Amino acid sequence: MSTATAAHHDDHHDHHPTGIMRWLTTTNHKDIGTMYLTFALIMFLVGGIMILGVRAELFQPGLQLMRPEFFNQLIGVHALVMIFASLMPAATGFANWLIPLQIGAPDMALPRLNNWSFWLLPPAAILLTLPFTLALFGVGDGALATGWTFYAPLSVQGGIGVDFAIFSVHLLGISSVLGSINIIVTIFNMRAPGMTLFKMPLFVWGWLITAFLLIATIPVLAGGVTMLLTDRHFGTHFFDAAGGGDPILFQHLFWFFGHPEVYILLLPVWGFIPHILSAFSRKPIYGYKAQVYSFWAIGILSVVVWAHHFLTVGLPVPALLYFMYSTMSISLPLAVLFFCWIATMWKGSMSFETPMLFATGWVVLFGIGGLTGLVLADVAADAQYHHSYFVVAHFHYTLFAGGMMGMMAAVYFWLPKITGHMYDDKLGKLHFWLTAIFFNLTFIPQFFLGLAGMPRRIPDYALQFSEFNMISTIGAFGLGLSQLLFVYIIIKCARGGAKAADKPWDGAQGLEWTLPSPPPYHSFTEQPIVK
Amino acid sequence: MAFQFLKKIGLGLMLAVWSLAAHANYAWNFPKPVTPMALDTLHVHNEFMAIIMAIFLIVLGIMIYSIINHRKSKGAQAATFTGPSTKSQVIWTLVPFAILLYIDFILMGIPAYHSVIIMEDTKNGADMVLKVTGMQWRWQYEYMDGDAKGIKFVSNLATPEDQIKNQAVKGEHYLLEVDNEVVLPVNKKVRVLLTSNDVIHTWWVPQFGTARDAIPGFLRETWVKIEEPGIYRGQCKELCGKGHGFMPVVVRAVPEEEYKTWVAAKKTELAAASAGADKEWSKDDLIAHGHEVYEKNCAVCHQANGAGMPPAFPALAGSKVINGPIFDAGGKLIADSHLDRVFNGKNVMPAWKSVLNDVDIAAVVTFERNSFGNTMGDAVQPAQVKALR
Numbered sequence: 001m002s003t004a005t006a007a008h009h010d011d012h013h014d015h016h017p018t019g020i021m022r023w024l025t026t027t028n029h030k031d032i033g034t035m036y037l038t039f040a041l042i043m044f045l046v047g048g049i050m051i052l053g054v055r056a057e058l059f060q061p062g063l064q065l066m067r068p069e070f071f072n073q074l075i076g077v078h079a080l081v082m083i084f085a086s087l088m089p090a091a092t093g094f095a096n097w098l099i100p101l102q103i104g105a106p107d108m109a110l111p112r113l114n115n116w117s118f119w120l121l122p123p124a125a126i127l128l129t130l131p132f133t134l135a136l137f138g139v140g141d142g143a144l145a146t147g148w149t150f151y152a153p154l155s156v157q158g159g160i161g162v163d164f165a166i167f168s169v170h171l172l173g174i175s176s177v178l179g180s181i182n183i184i185v186t187i188f189n190m191r192a193p194g195m196t197l198f199k200m201p202l203f204v205w206g207w208l209i210t211a212f213l214l215i216a217t218i219p220v221l222a223g224g225v226t227m228l229l230t231d232r233h234f235g236t237h238f239f240d241a242a243g244g245g246d247p248i249l250f251q252h253l254f255w256f257f258g259h260p261e262v263y264i265l266l267l268p269v270w271g272f273i274p275h276i277l278s279a280f281s282r283k284p285i286y287g288y289k290a291q292v293y294s295f296w297a298i299g300i301l302s303v304v305v306w307a308h309h310f311l312t313v314g315l316p317v318p319a320l321l322y323f324m325y326s327t328m329s330i331s332l333p334l335a336v337l338f339f340c341w342i343a344t345m346w347k348g349s350m351s352f353e354t355p356m357l358f359a360t361g362w363v364v365l366f367g368i369g370g371l372t373g374l375v376l377a378d379v380a381a382d383a384q385y386h387h388s389y390f391v392v393a394h395f396h397y398t399l400f401a402g403g404m405m406g407m408m409a410a411v412y413f414w415l416p417k418i419t420g421h422m423y424d425d426k427l428g429k430l431h432f433w434l435t436a437i438f439f440n441l442t443f444i445p446q447f448f449l450g451l452a453g454m455p456r457r458i459p460d461y462a463l464q465f466s467e468f469n470m471i472s473t474i475g476a477f478g479l480g481l482s483q484l485l486f487v488y489i490i491i492k493c494a495r496g497g498a499k500a501a502d503k504p505w506d507g508a509q510g511l512e513w514t515l516p517s518p519p520p521y522h523s524f525t526e527q528p529i530v531k
Numbered sequence: 532m533a534f535q536f537l538k539k540i541g542l543g544l545m546l547a548v549w550s551l552a553a554h555a556n557y558a559w560n561f562p563k564p565v566t567p568m569a570l571d572t573l574h575v576h577n578e579f580m581a582i583i584m585a586i587f588l589i590v591l592g593i594m595i596y597s598i599i600n601h602r603k604s605k606g607a608q609a610a611t612f613t614g615p616s617t618k619s620q621v622i623w624t625l626v627p628f629a630i631l632l633y634i635d636f637i638l639m640g641i642p643a644y645h646s647v648i649i650m651e652d653t654k655n656g657a658d659m660v661l662k663v664t665g666m667q668w669r670w671q672y673e674y675m676d677g678d679a680k681g682i683k684f685v686s687n688l689a690t691p692e693d694q695i696k697n698q699a700v701k702g703e704h705y706l707l708e709v710d711n712e713v714v715l716p717v718n719k720k721v722r723v724l725l726t727s728n729d730v731i732h733t734w735w736v737p738q739f740g741t742a743r744d745a746i747p748g749f750l751r752e753t754w755v756k757i758e759e760p761g762i763y764r765g766q767c768k769e770l771c772g773k774g775h776g777f778m779p780v781v782v783r784a785v786p787e788e789e790y791k792t793w794v795a796a797k798k799t800e801l802a803a804a805s806a807g808a809d810k811e812w813s814k815d816d817l818i819a820h821g822h823e824v825y826e827k828n829c830a831v832c833h834q835a836n837g838a839g840m841p842p843a844f845p846a847l848a849g850s851k852v853i854n855g856p857i858f859d860a861g862g863k864l865i866a867d868s869h870l871d872r873v874f875n876g877k878n879v880m881p882a883w884k885s886v887l888n889d890v891d892i893a894a895v896v897t898f899e900r901n902s903f904g905n906t907m908g909d910a911v912q913p914a915q916v917k918a919l920r
Binding site: 061062063064067068069072140141145146147151153154157159240241242246247248281282283284285286287288290310312313314317320321324325328329331332335336338339342345346347348349350351352360363364367368371372374375378379380381383384386387388448451452453455456457458459460461462463464467468507 | 557558559560561562568571572575576579580583586587590591593594597598601602603604607608609610611612613614624627628631632635636639640643644646647648649650651694695696697701703704705706707729730731733735737740741742743744746747748749751752764765766767768769770771772773774775776777840842843878879
C-alpha cells in the first residue's frame, strides 16, 4: 500500500475528541509524547527561575534578597524540578514519540497506562511547589528545605514542605515505573518483523536499560522516603540513633536510587546522540554492539557504586576502597562510548546544522563532566571536593550539558518530524552558541570556587569567593535568558515554517524517517518489514 | 541587525569579566596545605588534573581535526566503517582502553589506596584527642585528654549581624570568624572525634585536607597534624538548616609552649565562668548577661525581638511557657516549664544543658521572663540550674 493511501486509511478511523478532552483522554503515543515534552519545557523554565533567584542572592556576599530558609527551599526544589519534572519527562516524551516509530509499532503496548503515567505528573508538580504558595498565606513554613537529597535527621525536622515533597516523589516514581513497564513491554513485544534486538536503534536500547534501572531503583527511593514519612509522623526511628536507627541508612537508601538515577537521566541521551552524529556525518554508527554492551555494563555497574556520594560519613576502609575502585571502573565503558561517538564522526562528511552543533558540543561538555567525575572517585581527595562547589560544577556539566543540552539536540533533530515544519536554523545555531558560552561562564568558576573552599548550599559566603560568584551569576542570567530564544524557536516552528520533508536530514537513518512529517495520527497500522 | 547588537553586548560582557579578573584575587587551586593529608591530596589532585587535562586536550584535538577536515563543505567523502577491521585498527581501538585501565587502577589507583589507609589511621600515634560536636548552628569543642582535659567551649560565628545585612562594611574574615577558636599544638597528631546534637554537620578546614561528618548518635573520627603555626578557617559542609552557612571553624595552631600557656589561661577563664554559679546574682546582672547569651544563641531562631518564626520557632513574646511557673511548691522543676524547655530541650529546641553553663542558662531564662513584653518579674539563680545537673 502506498504511503498516501495508508495515511488516508488511517485518518478515516480517526475519531478522537477535540479540545481539552482530547488531551485528557488521549491514548495516542504522539499526543502523550507532546504533552510530556511540553510539560518538561515549562518545568525547565520554572526550575530555571528558581535557580536564578539563588544566583541573584549569590551575586554578592551578604544577604540581599532572601532569608536563608527560603534560599534552602529554592535550591532543593530547583533540583527536584529539573531532575524529575523536566529531564525525565523530556526523555519520556521522546520515548513516547520515537520508540513506536523506530520499531515500526502502531503505538505503545499499554496506551491507557501511558495516559495515566503522564497525568500523574502535573499533580506531582503542584504538590512539590504548593508549599511555596501556602507559606505566603501563613500555612506551613515553605517547601522542602533539605536539598533534593532529603537527608535525615534534617528532613525529619523539616516542616510540611517535606511531606508535600515526599508525596510528590511518590507520584513521580509511580509515573516513572508505569512508563518503564510500558516501554519494556513495547520493546519486547511490538517490534516489526525482522527487527531483532540487535537491529533496534540505539535510542531504543538506551531506553530499555533505563526502564530496567527505573524499575529496580525507584521502589528503593519510595521505600526510603516512606520510612522518612513514618519517622516524621508515625513514631518510627529508622533514622534516629536514640531509637536504634541510623541517619546513614537514609543515605544508603537514597543513593542506591540516586546513582542509577543519573544514568537513567543520561542513557536516553547516549541512545540518541549517535543517531544525530551519524546523520550529520552521513556515516553509519560506529561500534553499535560495543555501545549496546557498554549501556548494559554502565547500567549494571551503576547499581553497585552508590556510596561514592557520601564518602565522608565514616565508612569502613574496605567499603571506601571498594566504592572507589568500582566507581572508577565506570570510566571504562564510558570511554568506549566516547570512542564510538568520535569514531562515528571521523572520516565522515559533516555539516553543522543546529542538531549537530549541539551533539558535537555535547560530546565536549559531557566529556568535561565525565572526567571531573573520575577525579571525585579518589576517596582521600574527595574530602576536599565533597559538598563543595566542585561537585556542583561537575554535576551540572553531566546533567545540564549532558542531559539538558542533549535534549535540546534531540528537539532540534526531531522537531521537523514532529511538527512538519523546518525551524529557523540560524536562530537555532545562535541558541546553541549562547547556551554553550553562558553555560561555561556559569560553571567553570564554580570548579575553582570548590577548590578554594566554598561549600555548597550556603546563601552567603566569605569575601575571597566574591569574584567567581559574580561571574557565575552573570553567566547564569545569560544562560536563563538564552532559553527564551529556545522557547521562541519551538513555538514558531510548531505554528508554521517551511514544509519539512519525510527525511529533512539527508544522512538520517531509521524507520521514523520513512513516514511523512508530521506522521499520521496513527502510523504503522500495518507493520513495516525490516530487512 | 540583532546579531550585531548581540555581538556588542557579548563584547561588553567580556570586557567586564576581564576587568573583574584584573582586579580580583583568584584562587585556582586548593589553599596552602598544612597537614600531611592536605599535601597528599594536593599532589593527587594536581596529578589527576594534569591527566584529565591531557586526555581532554588530545581527544578535543582529534575532534577539531575531524570537524575541520571531514566536512561536506570541504568535499569529504564519508567512509562506511562501523568497527575496526585490520589488525592495527583493533590494536589502536584497544590501546586507549588499556591506557585508561592503567591510569585508573595503577597510576592513580595505587597511590589512592595508600592515601585512604593513611587518612583512616586515626588512632596510631595520636598525641591528643579533640571532640567536636556539631549543632545547629555552632560547633562545640572538648579537649579529652592531656593537659587540656576538661576544656569545653562553644564556638559561635562572630561576624556582626549588620555586616550580613549589608548595613556595615564586611570585615576581612567575614563569616569565617568565631568568638572562641580551637587552639591546637603544631606537629602533634590530633585525633578528632565527631558527633552531633541534632542533624548531620560536616567539619571541614580546607587547609587540613580532611572533612568528616558529625552524625547525631554516633562517633566518627579523623585526624590532623598541623605542621605550620597559623590560623586556619573552614566551614560546615553538610546542609543543616538555615544557619548552615553561618557556622565556621577556626583553628589556631601554635608552638608547644604557647599551647601550654593557652591551656592554662583557658582553664582559668572557664573556671571563673562556672564559679559564677556559686554566687548570688542580682536580677539586673542576670538580665544584662542573659541579653548577651540570647543574642548569641537564641536570636537566630527566636529573633532579636522575641517574635520567633512560628510554627517552627515559637514566639517568646507573650509565650505561655515563659509566663508560667518554673518550680512547684516543693521546689521541683515543673515538666515542660520554661527552664525545663531551655535546659533539656524539646524536638528542634536544643538541650542547652550540654552547651551553656549554669550562669548562662540562668541568665537567659531570667532575661526572657523580663523582656519582649513578658513581666514575670522573677529570676533564676545559677545555683538552681546547677542543682538540676
